[in-house]
Amino acid sequence: MSEDVQQAAVQPRIRLGVSSCLLGEEVRFDGGHKRSGFISDILGRYFELVPLCPEVAIGMGIPRPPIRLQGDPERPRAVGVRDRSTDVTGKLEQYGRDMGRTHDDFSGYLLKSKSPSCGMERVKVYGEPGTPPAASGVGIYVRSFRQQQPLLPMEEEGRLNDPALRENFIERVYAYYRWQQLRTTRMTPRKLVEFHAAHKLVLMAHGQEHYRALGRMVAEAGKGPIGELADAYIARFMAALKFRATPRRHSNVLMHLMGYLKKHLDREDKAELLELIDRYRTGRLPLIVPITLLKHHFRRHPHPYVAGQVYLEPYPEELLLRNMI
Structure with a gap:
């Protein structure tokens, strides 16, 4: 990050x-x-x-x-x-x-x-x-x-x-706050690219179409006035976060994260993680359970891309927003 x-x-x-x-x-x-x-x-x-x-x-x-x-x-x-x-x-x-x-x-x-x-x-x-x-x-x-x-x-x-609406609101608040902090100093193409990079998995959880559209916008950084691009980007970004991050979309992100561990997990570890992701997807476990196991594995096997992502902890865990089924 x-x-x-x-x-x-x-x-x-x-x-x-x-x-x-x-x-x-x-x-x-x-x-x-x-x-x-x-x-x-x-x-x-x-x-x-x-x-x-x-x-x-x-x-x-x-x-x-x-x-x-x-x-x-x-x-x-x-x-x-x-x-x-x-x-x-x-x-x-x-x-x-x-x-x-x-x-x-x-x-x-x-x-x-x-x-x-x-x-x-x-x-x-x-x-x-x-x-x-x-x-x-x-x-x-x-x-x-x-x-x-x-x-x-x-x-x-x-x-x-509504637990889903509650989590969505708090996630948007923290994302908007991070953006506000970036805008306290002069915006640059690099800052925009880094903000987007840190939120890639968050955007994937809200819809691949938003992830791709915002990626195309960021690819234009440096080719025109950065202030205008930044304003257009955050408007599209905040609109994207209003779409609910469904269990199916979250599960896709969890599987994506699991891919960064494929060289480090043995068969039993992979089976356990897959089982927890499936149980979350089908409504038998809260999101915090596979998230916690993934964080455990990434502490043992750090990855620079994952370390730079907001997704695993977009707000304080103590709020317990991912603990509801």
Whole structure:
């Protein structure tokens, strides 16, 4: 792994934006909260959690009359539930723009689901009286924030209950953080190539098509403006990581890694590793089991290419994200 990528992999407390109510702050319209134990107690050990509540920030008070999304599902407005003359759309949009510009130090954002200000997706949008709401909206604040930082990993607290979505979000946060660290100094073709090289197996786990497409982009490094290429690369890279890394794709990566050990493992070792990979692929073991055995073998038989890969430890093992079946 290059020196730049190695330095980026040494993690301080990465900053995450978090809807304040998810951290137990009593900021909701009714004066309550929606504390998430996983976010506060688990993620709080590894990340600096920065609470933000746009409705309080724009002066709506606690408690306050509730608001909802109303009108065109593509461009709704945030209005009062009981008093439709209350319209805070502009204030929420401006606060989203301001925070999006201010907090370019965030590496991810955790949001309150279904909120007319903070909901990431499927927020109810109300139309004409008597018609059912369309669950197709995005919170006004979040939509505006995301326009400033379109690549920032975002997730809602409810979706973190899905182990696959939880792992995907955390993986994207750490990958984006590594990229942010590389961009603290001048980008060069070499730095781009090294970042891509370190993430090759990560990309393979999310789809061969992404791995190949990003490889073709990196092959152009040095042939044109590196800043434009780097921006296009990270946009495609972050989009690729949104695709789930399935057991079948992970198994292909594990088999690929096993190929680097073929000269070192005896028949019994190979049979054991193949058995564990197959049991993971068919849902009988968590991913951490074949990963742990592979790491054991690579400690005994180091390989420079594998040592430079992020895949075997893309985030702290203590988060236990690969321990679920």
